[in-house]
Amino acid sequence: MTLSLRTALILAILAGLLLPASIAGYLRLESQLGEARAQMARDHGRIADILMLGMQEPLWNLAPESGRPLLDSVMSDERVVRVVISDNTLGTFLSANRPERRQGQLYALNRVVTKQGAQIGKVTVEFDDGRAIALIRSEQRQTIASVLVQLAFSLGLILFLIHSRILRPLDALTKQAKRLANQQLDQPFIWHRDDELGQLGHGLEATRQSLKAMFDTLEQKNLQLEADLISRRHIESALRASQGRFQRLVESTRVIPWDANPEEWRFVYVGPQAEQLLGYPQSVWYHENFLSTYLHPNDRHLAYQLFTEVRGDAPTEFECRLLAKDQRTVWVLLIAEHRHGADGHHLQGFLIDISARKEAEIELEKYRNHLEEGIELSTRALAAANHELETFAQSVSHDLRSPLRTIEGYIEVLLEDYSDTLDERARNYVVRMRGTMRHMGVLVDDLLTLSRLSRSEIRRQPVDLAAVAYEIVEELRALQPDRQVEIAFPDCLMASADPKLIRIVLYNLLDNAWKFTSHVPEPVISLEVNEANGQQVYQVSDNGVGFDMAQVIRLFLPFQRLHPPGEYEGNGIGLAIAQAIVQRHGGRIWAKGAPDEGTTFYFTLPEGRDVPGT
Missing domain, CATH: 3.30.565.10 (Histidine kinase-like ATPase, C-terminal domain)
Incomplete structure (x- = not known):
């Protein structure tokens, strides 16, 4: 079912107004009913408690006339229907009944009357909730009436605003959109409002102006395009001349450009400098077996690597040797890059003669080998010198210890055999000599230890x-x-x-x-x-x-x-x-x-x- 915008808005407004009001009214009624019942229960219990306390003395003294005023005071409450005060021995002591007050549901509440720890009677109070419920129902009807009046007033105001502020402007916007669709761009769309629909109207007017300007521009561009086509023919002619100059410039350098078909393993283009590189005519380079024939035997595996493994976007470099016509070995740096074109994939790159650099590297390698040999010889000489030094240290140690032991022996003989003939000063000199010789022996041992540590x-x-x-x-x-x-x-x-x-x-x-x-x-x-x-x-x-x-x-x-x-x-x-x-x-x-x-x-x-x- 398709609804008009007016009908859909009315239904939405009714639902939006009635649903919240209904829910709020229901929740309010339930809240009031709950509060009324809770208050009635509190009042019921309070009245029963008052009677229970107030009837203790009349029941104890068996004086009903003293309890009558309290009973009449309780019966003044319109919600109290019946009160019965009974004595455990005599039965009904006091009572009051107003059956005409019963309008709704009746609630009864009993209290036991005690005196000095003994039960002497019982109080029964019956309550009616009809008046409280009637007040709530009356308030509910008033609320519903006010909601309906408010709903009718709100609905009328909303419908008036929808018609004046939305539906009528939308009708004008629809007519303007149809004119734009029919390319009627000369008549301006005048709009006097600044709200959202007004902004949409201004946007339609801006669109009309843009479309009109675009159509005018397209007509001018068509004329310009015709002139550009003529100019492009001249540019293409100049570009071909420039490409020719660029090719001549590249072919005049020592960097040799080349292009190859990886499927056939052959060059399809090689710069004319190639003839000077190897001495063969340029036509020889285009043979299918050129690389397998003129690559150095030790480098021919690079041909397979060049035509089968170069597939990435980054350039790949090879250093290889080519065999020249005069039996020379020419070192070249081969730079290759894989390209995709309309006719499939192909390889292109450059050849650079690096023979001079490789010869320098070979000479440098020979020099490095010679230097390593010199270092090895120096290392051997150093090891021999260390061995000689160790031998010398051991020899010196042996040659020093022998006379030191001899001197120390003579000193011991002096102290043992001639101690009595030596005066105190002479004995002091001999003892000091012995200490010095022992210290010198310790020094020799420590020097040997220090020299051995570097080789241990x-x-x-x-x-x-x-x-x-x-x-x-x-x-x-x-x-x-x-x-x-x-x-x-x-x-x-x-x-x-x-x-x-x-x-x-x-x-x-x-x-x-x-x-x-x-x-x-x-x-x-x-x-x-x-x-x-x-x-x-x-x-x-x-x-x-x-x-x-x-x-x-x-x-x-x-x-x-x-x-x-x-x-x-x-x-x-x-x-x-x-x-x-x-x-x-x-x-x-x-x-x-x-x-x-x-x-x-x-x-x-x-x-x-x-x-x-x-």
Whole structure:
């Protein structure tokens, strides 16, 4: 069923007005009924409670005349139909009944009257809801009447507005649209409204003006198009001349353009420079077997790659060798790109002579090989020199130790056989000589140890640094059992290192801390690990004499001492040995301290960073 716009609007308005009003009225009526019944129930209960309390004394004293005023007061309420007050012994004590008041549903409510904990009677009150319901029904009829009046007034006003503001303007817009459809563009569409329909009317007028201007423009463009066709013929002629000049320009360079049919594996065009490249006439390049014939035997697989595998949009480059007519080998850079055209796909690109560059690369490769041979020879010579140095160190060690032992033996003979004949000064000189010889022996041993570290092989494995540190401290305590030093080591501190070499590092660092805390009242030595920049940093700290950071550059140099020799023992080479071992593990070691504030040594043992021996 097709409805007119007027009918559809009226139905929509009626539905829109009646439906909300009906729903609202129904909900309001139900709300009023619920409130009235709730109020009646409260009043009913309140009256029954008043009678129950007010009849206690009359029932107890059996004096009905004293309860009559309260009963008459209750019966003054138009909703009370019947009241009965009964005594448990005598029966009906007081009663009142107004049956003419009954208009609706009757509700009864009983209350028991008690006195001093004993039940002495009962109160019954009957309530009627007819008056309350009648008031609500009357209010409902008034509401419906007012809604109907309002609906009629609203509907009339809406219909008037629809007709004057929508239907009549739509009729005018329809007529204007028909004129536009019939291309009647000369008569303007005058509109005097600024609402939405007015904007639509103005839009139709703007459309009329645009269409009229477009038709006028089309007529002018038709005339211009005829002139353009004549001009295009001249442009095409000039373009052909320009293409010819461009082709001559490309063919005059050393870059050789080419075009090929990948299905037939042959060139369909090659620039004339190709004749100078190989010495063959240009017609030879167009043979089907040109590449398989004139490509170097080691590069002929590139022909298959060129004609079968070049399919992407990006250019592909090949370096290959071509055989010239005079038996020369010509290196060329072949640039190929796949193209789709109206006649199918084809390959096109450029050939560039790179023979000079390849010859330079070959010479450079020969030079690089020669340089590598020189480096290998130098490496061998360095290894031989290291071997000779190690042999020399061992020889020097043997040659030094032999006379040192001889001298030390003579000194022992002097002290044992001639001690009584020597005066105190002479014996002091001999004892000092013996200490100096022993110190020199220790220096020789330390020098040998330092020289061997650069060639020792690192064999990493998991090592508990805390357990090693505890063992070293026990050794130091055995040498000085009277010293009380507080040790702050963790229970376990795992690291990956060479067990023998890392023990030397810890011994030198802990011995250094043990030695330089000898004059501190409460010495403390600690071992811990922290993380910095993604790697583990181990540290050995003490609260000893410390050092001046201005002298830190001398700390790891052999035989360099930051304190007077007579004040602390040592030969100044232990820290140099520790540094060499840490560096052999691929790590580094450094120290921080301050005078009388202690010293902290830091070192790292990065995984997989061993420095190979030389």
